[in-house]
Amino acid sequence: MEQCERRDGAVVVRARANSAVASCRRCDAVSGRRHGWYVRRLQDVAVSGCRVVLELRVRRFRCVSSECPVKTFTEQIPGLTRPYARATMSLRDLLTEIGLALAGRAGVRMAAILGIAVGRDTLLRLVRAIPDPPVDQVRILGVDDFAIRRGHNYGTIMIDLETPRSVDLIDGRDGDALSAWLHSRPLPEVICRDRAGGYAEGARQGAPDALQVADRFHLWRNLGQAVEKDVSAARTGLAAVLAAASESRRTSDAPTVVNHRELQVVARIRKHHAAVHELLDQGLSKAAIGRRLGLHQATVRKFANTTVEEVTAANRQRASILDGYHEHLHRRWNEGIRNATQLTREITALGYRGTAQQVRRYLRRFRPAGTSEVEIPPPRPPAVRDLTRWIMSHPENLDQDSTTRFREMQRINRDLQRLTRHVKDFAVMLTQLEGHRLDDWITLVENDSLTAIAGFARNLRRDYDAVRNGLTMSHSSGPVEGHVNRVKMLKRQMFGRAKLDLLRKRTLHTA
Numbered sequence: 001m002e003q004c005e006r007r008d009g010a011v012v013v014r015a016r017a018n019s020a021v022a023s024c025r026r027c028d029a030v031s032g033r034r035h036g037w038y039v040r041r042l043q044d045v046a047v048s049g050c051r052v053v054l055e056l057r058v059r060r061f062r063c064v065s066s067e068c069p070v071k072t073f074t075e076q077i078p079g080l081t082r083p084y085a086r087a088t089m090s091l092r093d094l095l096t097e098i099g100l101a102l103a104g105r106a107g108v109r110m111a112a113i114l115g116i117a118v119g120r121d122t123l124l125r126l127v128r129a130i131p132d133p134p135v136d137q138v139r140i141l142g143v144d145d146f147a148i149r150r151g152h153n154y155g156t157i158m159i160d161l162e163t164p165r166s167v168d169l170i171d172g173r174d175g176d177a178l179s180a181w182l183h184s185r186p187l188p189e190v191i192c193r194d195r196a197g198g199y200a201e202g203a204r205q206g207a208p209d210a211l212q213v214a215d216r217f218h219l220w221r222n223l224g225q226a227v228e229k230d231v232s233a234a235r236t237g238l239a240a241v242l243a244a245a246s247e248s249r250r251t252s253d254a255p256t257v258v259n260h261r262e263l264q265v266v267a268r269i270r271k272h273h274a275a276v277h278e279l280l281d282q283g284l285s286k287a288a289i290g291r292r293l294g295l296h297q298a299t300v301r302k303f304a305n306t307t308v309e310e311v312t313a314a315n316r317q318r319a320s321i322l323d324g325y326h327e328h329l330h331r332r333w334n335e336g337i338r339n340a341t342q343l344t345r346e347i348t349a350l351g352y353r354g355t356a357q358q359v360r361r362y363l364r365r366f367r368p369a370g371t372s373e374v375e376i377p378p379p380r381p382p383a384v385r386d387l388t389r390w391i392m393s394h395p396e397n398l399d400q401d402s403t404t405r406f407r408e409m410q411r412i413n414r415d416l417q418r419l420t421r422h423v424k425d426f427a428v429m430l431t432q433l434e435g436h437r438l439d440d441w442i443t444l445v446e447n448d449s450l451t452a453i454a455g456f457a458r459n460l461r462r463d464y465d466a467v468r469n470g471l472t473m474s475h476s477s478g479p480v481e482g483h484v485n486r487v488k489m490l491k492r493q494m495f496g497r498a499k500l501d502l503l504r505k506r507t508l509h510t511a
Contacts, residue, residue, distance in 0.1 A: 011050055016057035022075035024061075025083065027068040035060040035072045042081065044088045046115030054088065056081070091116070096130065099123035100509050103494045103502075127505050135167055141188040141210075142480035143199055145173035146487050148500060155500060156181075157483055157507070161192060164479040169487075169504040175202030182206025192475045194218040195463060214463060214470035215477035216430050222456060223426060224392050227419060229452035231387045234415045238381035241412050266312045273311060276303040321354040322362055323380055329359070330374050333366065382409065391420050394427075419450055435472030438464075483507075 004013050021032040037059045044052040058081075060072050080088055087095070095118055098107045104120035111118045142159035148171075156177060158167040170181055175198040182188075187207040193199045195218050203212050272293060279289045286300045293300075303311065322329070325347045332343055340360040344352070347359070366374055381387075382405060390398060390406040398406070410416045422445050429437050438460070445457035460467050490506050491498070 009051065011047060011052045012055060013044075013052065014055045014057070017059070017075055017077060019075070022059070022061050022073070024063045024065065024068060024070060024073050025076065026070045026073070027063065027065045029063055029065040029068060031061045031064045031073075033062040033064065035062050040081070042086060042088050043091055043116070045091050045094055049113075049115040051115050051117065092126065095123060096126045099127040100130075100506055103127075103490075103498070103506065106493065124502060127509075128502060130505055130509055133508055135185075137186040138162075138167055138188050140190045140192065140475060141167070142477055143178065143191060143193045143203070144477060144480045144484055145196070146484050148491075148503075149496070157480065157487060159480045159483050161190075161475060161479055164483075166483055166507050169500065169507055171500055174198045175200075175205065178202030179206035190473075190475060192477050192480070193466075194477065195222065195466075200463060200466065211469055211473075212466040213473055213475045214466040216470050217477060217481070219467065219470060220392075220427075220430060223423065223453070224388065226452040226456035227391055227423060228384060228388045230415070230419055230450045231391070232384050233451070234413050234419070235381050235384055235387065237415075238409060238413055242379050242381060269312050270308055272299075273303045273308045276300055280304060321358060322352075323383065325350065325352055327379070329363070333363070333374055338363070338367075382406075387416070391416070391423050415450060418448060419453065422448070422450070422453055429471050433472055433474065435468045435470070438468050438471055486510075 004011065006012070021030050023030050037057060040056045040058050042054040042056060044054050046052055056077070058075055060074050062072055063070050074083070076083065080090075082089065082092075085092070095107075095111065095116070098110055101107070102110055104124050107123045108118060108120050111123075138158070138160045140161040142161045142164070143156060144159075145154050145156050147153070148155050153171075154173040156170050156173050158169070158181070159165070160167050168181065170177055173196075178199055179202040182203070183206055188210050190211045190213060191203045191207060192213045192215060193203065195214055200212065203210060272295065275293055276289055276295075279292065280286075284292070286297055286304060289295070290297045290300045295303075328347055328350065329343055332346065337343060340363055341356050343363070344356040344359045382390075386402075387406075387409065390402055395403065410420065422441075425437075425441055428434065429441065442457045442460055446454050448454055487503065487507055490510070491503060494502070
């Protein structure tokens with residue numbers, strides 16, 4: 001170092017190299033023949049928030065090799081300079097880490113706090129310039145999809161489940177993309193995936209000798225979706241039984257509740273369902289019906305193949321925050337208490353957690369007709385979500401009230417008993433890794449009258465080997481799901497506008 005001074009709000013350091021020779025960067029020939037010199041200005045890491053500029057006097061040398069196309073070259077200081085660079089190596093490394101952690105705009109703000117002036121394009125360019133990390137052979141590969149732009153573009157993330165760390169991100173989530181990726185590198189021994197058919201076919205084509213493992217989390221989630229459908233069907237019978245029991249006990253001559261307005265979503269579904277069947281009777285195709293009504297083709301197919309009661313079951317049985325308090329509200333209404341605020345205070349003391357506006361909206365149906373007395377409603381069965389949760393939960397994780405109500409519902413409806421038994425048997429297989437029992441379980445459930453879970457069991461036969469491996473081997477897609485969440489976080493940091501190559505770099509190089 002020759003001199004240090006303060007200039008224009010920055011610390012300026014003047015320095016020069018003291019080596020007598022330098023190496024040609026093209027042919028590595030060592031030369032001591034000086035051609036000239038000039039001053040390079042390099043920005044360095046800030047000190048105490050103050051910008052640091054390095055004025056480095058560098059020399060040009062003549063290359064001594066006659067075969068080298070370079071006639072003259074500039075000396076480089078190892079660990080400090082690079083050809084054509086305007087920042088030191090340490091500053092470049094710091095900016096690269098800032099770009100990896102925060103990307104563009106946020107990285108610029110952080111660099112400004114540290115006393116470094118840099119543009120967001122420079123940060124992104126530094127991130128894109130990072131070489132890919134070396135990847136050894138992946139023995140156990142985890143595969144899952146993520147949304148680049150939800151509903152439009154999707155990608156696939158590859159995870160080494162033994163490390164676990166990100167291996168690669170590719171565009172697309174179909175079998176062809178996975179197969180092409182597998183063909184380009186050493187093949188894995190095990191591929192852990194969800195139950196998507198595209199990944200199953202891609203893994204079979206790209207790595208035919210690899211064991212495919214269906215993830216247990218996705219198996220449990222698919223089972224829960226089937227259970228919810230069967231519970232929704234069984235709940236209708238529960239409501240009828242509870243209403244009949246209430247009717248046999250009712251002694252009041254109060255009139256039926258008036259002005260029961262149907263949910264808007266149910267009314268809209270009924271309207272579309274009727275329109276779809278009317279156009280089908282006219283001979284129109286499902287695609288033409290979708291274009292005319294502005295509906296997706298999948299929605300048209302669902303309306304065409306099901307009854308309106310099946311389509312609206314979930315919405316008609318939608319849980320309300322007032323469930324369990326209707327009887328009290330109706331009884332107090334019959335006693336002449338019509339003030340919604342007072343009724344809210346009363347049911348709040350009973351455990352209600354909603355607002356007075358919700359009570360007021362419910363009582364509004366009684367006021368226009370001038371109803372002086374309304375029928376006390378029969379007890380409503382538990383919501384579909386509650387019943388599903390009780391079936392899918394371990395009995396030890398349910399409180400006393402939930403256990404009591406669940407046993408009562410099972411006593412009323414035998415379907416719930418069988419459904420619970422099937423779920424319990426599957427849970428034992430899943431947690432104890434007893435995949436050898438899978439075939440017997442599928443056979444038993446297929447012959448049951450529970451439509452949804454029987455369909456789930458039949459569907460397992462299409463991917464039987466992977467499902468059996470998932471219920472036998474210890475591999476899981478849990479780490480993959482964690483990495484997918486991290487990809488979502490990185491994508492949101494970049495406002496969802498960055499391209500896949502930048503998202504890939506940040507995913508592969510951040511922990």
